[in-house]
Amino acid sequence: MKKGFIFTVAMLMLCSFIFTGCNSGSKSSTAKRAKVIDIPLTQEEYAFGVDKSQPELLEKVNEFISKIKADGTLEKINDKYFGGGEPKAVESAVEDSSKDQLVVATNAAFEPFEYMVGDKYYGIDMEFAELLAEHLGKELVIKNMDFDAVCLSVGQGKADIAMSGLTVKEDRKEYVTFTDTYYNASQKLIVREDDTTFDNCKTAADVEEILSKFSSNTSAGVQLGTTGQFYVEGDEDWGFEGFNVKCIGYKSGSLAVQDMLNGNIDFVVIDEAPAQSIVRAINELN
Template sequence: MKNTKMKKFLVVVLSAALVAGLAAGCGSKEDGKEEDKGSSAKTAKVIDVDLTNEEYAFGIDKDQPELVEQVNAFIKEVKEDGTLDEICDKYFGGGEPAAVESAKLDESKDQLVVATNAAFEPFEYTKGDKYVGIDMELAALLAEKLGKELVIQNMDFDAVCLSVGQHKCDIAIAGLTVNDERKQYVTFSDTYYQASQRLIVPSDDDTFDDLKDADAVAAKLGELKKEDKIGVQQGTTAQSYIEGDEAFGFEGLPATCQPYKSGSLAVQDMLNGNIKYVIIDAAPATAITEAINAMQ
């Protein structure tokens, strides 16, 4: 009788253990599914269609006509001798960018004070306490050419031209597209770079995959509604493209424009599901998506 009771007891214990084990196994499997689901981070892609055609130039203090002449001579020189191409190749061809240091502002010294927005890779961005980018390397060469000490003032993009117009800085070097509004504050140099706007979408969005030209992409964007949000870097051409701008010839889009301090913040917010798309200049679009996708 005692053995029978013991056997029954062991059967009950083993059965309970088996049930517990199966339950734990099922729980682990389910947890694994949840973990896999959570680990599938979203990525972004750039639609390979130029929405606009633009040109970058430097914005110079209107009260410094001599500087305008010097800058135009400098731009002509770096374009003709291949220096500009060499700098661009560092950022588009896998070369090694050169970090640029900024001196402290000192009115007693002969300085070239440059206004920029260092959130526009590959044209201007920061690494530690140094500046990097196509524009920053050009700024360093320009200061050297003029025999001046370089001072870089980093600020919001929509304050760049204003600071030059208020004579707080000598020149704006910040991936500036030439337009009439900015001409109120600065004298533009000769152009040095051809640019365009491009659309960034989540990688799993196939809406634009088969569209091959700007008109087709614009038509599809025209189907959006006001509640749809498109992110931009504040004050850039993309904002004018969405909101409409007669000077640029942009009719605007029905979607709502959502400005950010940087394109990176806009793309991250898109991947977080808070906005639908992002529009930004082509080169930064590629740099931003590659950097963010690498972190996912």
């Protein structure tokens, strides 16, 4: 299964490298490997976003979160993705309004929380979704979409719940009601393996001191709509001041890292778990 994710990354990298061969980007690097700067830059909590018109579903999801935390099920799911266990494929039914279904909105480009191999879904959130649907006695339907549409789709009544590595954030509460939290996260930097800019940093303050000195000639890659984008650009709700760098958005963290390795941007900011997964997969290919 992991080979499937690595193959996907490989194909994206091949297309990206071919494109770059015809492109005279302003950045230059021969590095084909990346590394994560292992310093948490933020403290966040993940939760699911429930349709605001379904308070009974919110109550049932919170009860289920409490249950699988207490009986060790959530820990076992996490171990599949962080401890070397075997992830489980999750299948989606076809949406049918005549059936009793749980419709989940996600962005399956955020390993290890949600991603695809072929037409099968994998990830912590996806395995949770399957168990939740079984617990509720419903058929599971998964809708894959751009990340910045996930909460909106729930708010518009097109899905029952958003399960997509969602950080609890005030502006998202306009569209969803957040459940209890199930995972603690943070943002981290990804740089080229030969980039020593942050090697002597020990704390988030050290990293931010360097970031604050960059100008708009420096480019940061982020996944659109994620906390990484808010961190780089600045966000009043979070208290992020932002940095004077050029922020470039991508549909996935993998695409951002590939563009960095092609020499088109300088670094990437993304959640810690996806950062580790992306870098591991890319480095296994080089």
